[in-house]
Amino acid sequence: MEVKPLKQGTRLYINITNHCNMDCPFCCMYSGKDKGTYMDQATFRGIVDNVEGIFELQLEGGEPLCHKEMTEFIEYGISTGRCSRVIILTNGVRLPEYFNKIKTIVESYKIEVLIKISINYYILQREPNHMEIIRDLYCESKSIDGLDIWCNVRKRKQGDENIEEELANYGLRDISNVFYLQSYGRLTGSDYDAPVIVQNIENWKIYASDGSCFGTDLIGRSEYEKGLN
Template identity: 30%
Template sequence: MRIKRPLKTITDVLVFKTPLEAQLIITRRCNLSCGYCTEYDHTSDPVPLADLKDRIDAIHRLGVINISLLGGEPLMHPDLMEIIEYGSRHSQVSMTTNGFLLKKELIDRLNTAGLSNLQISIDALESDPTHYIQKSLNKLISKLELLKESATFDVHANVVMCEATKETFTETVNQIRAFGFYVSVGLIHNDQGQVQVQGDDYINLWDQHFANRASHTSLDYDYGRQLLQGQQPEWICRAGSRFLYIDEFGLTQYCSSQRNRLNKPITDYTRADLQAQFKERKGCESGCSILCVYRDSMLDNQPLAMVKDAYQSWQSGSISF
């Protein structure tokens, strides 16, 4: 991941305790229909640009470091470039995509708009005949080649570990790494965020992945391994404070799997809300495999370990400035 203005970022995070990330839903519409996904539809209109600008203004007022554009499939939003440009005024902007719509011209426009980071989701070597898994490497090889040739923003891939992907997991990861891209791993979860896989097969794959130091941090490794062992480590979730999730209606939620609990418009959200949610126990931490929320929460749960991991990530090249 590329970090803009690193000295200012460090000051804001450590001194002013600003949120690390705001995930902003810009459309629920998607061009795919993966069986494990609960965050898409094929009918809704994209969130209007004016509404998104109001929400981004609110995110900027809170001092959020990174705005992550999500869907559905964010590449389907007709005003995507203007959204990125607007968000980049006071934050860095990243995006998560399935990559199927990427073309050379579109990548060039993302470069010009100021995108900092792109995560492309790739789950298996080949599509599952049942269509449970649709984001396959064999359909995205040409997109990775385009990104390697043309992207000026940082690119990394995320692979979901589940029953449908475990047989080809290692080969999938190795082929993606051959492009020079960093690979992160997600553990499949239910609609409440609880991990849905465990056992020796998954533990062995997890260990192999993290044996490569270019993989993510030791915090991810230790926590994920405990989940795969059937344990439920205790931790304090900082969702609503260090991590924000803004749904398509502009409501602030804890995360994608814990919607309809907080429900406060981001345009009304204040620093007092950040402080209150920093202390609030969410009650859903046990068994949670929403690793992006866990990772952001660790800044306050285990600050020294977080600093060590950030340094190791910088040395390995998975964080750049």
């Protein structure tokens, strides 16, 4: 197997809020509708200003599309002249509302934006048209140079046997990374896979929704978020 060299630069994994419009029982960040920490502009700018050289900006949550200043965060990152790519992790429920704003950013700033959309049984039970909406947005994104959509699919070891077939039916299988639910956050136990981040970049740092930096300690950030309001 060919081992690709790591990309140069740093990726910033930033939880810009712990609020979410879903209450997934397995959330690794302990996010939900009852959470209310929103990163402010000064904190976000401090994180971006302190990173050296070229960086990628990954906005997480919670649900980042629930933060009313998300697009301003993106534009500030781009304004540094050092942001090479923006990645947005979202459950996709509010994406139709934001899609044109994201499209405008891509076209105006000539920046690469990757949207990673979560798919799991909990979302599908509450949003039965979820895959159909993703399919339609993906079809539209193909005509926009620099905008890409991928699906992060988390499945149960029992109960989701047909998920990949369903993805294929909607034309989403080839743009989906399919994993089992992982054992951290609200979901723990030997029945679940250990958490892992597959890296393709030299350096990376992760930040909680109040701006606290946890280096590369994924579990540490998760448990810290549990204690935030």
